[in-house]
Amino acid sequence: MTMDVGTVSCDFERGLINAVGDQFPEADIIGCLFHFKQAVRRKMQKLHIPAEEVTGMMLRGFLDSLTVIPHDRIDPHGINYVIG
DSSP states (O other): OOOOOOEEEEOSOHHHHHHHHHHOTTSEEEEOHHHHHHHHHHHHHHTTOOHHHHHHHTSTTSGGGGGGSOGGGSOHHHHHHHHO
């Protein structure tokens, strides 16, 4: 039996992403918005960003808008600040 999977949404665990990619090589793998926001919240808290600013960024429309920016419009130099 084979499955033709177009898109898979999952959290950002590297092992899961690799396993899905191995099983469904033609599928587009996208990250879950809930888990993305959860990871950003933890990172902001780790950086000691004030709680009211963290709460504000979690409101609908702030981080959510990042999901619709075309990949070619994202400056790769900024990725280091997100990863770090």
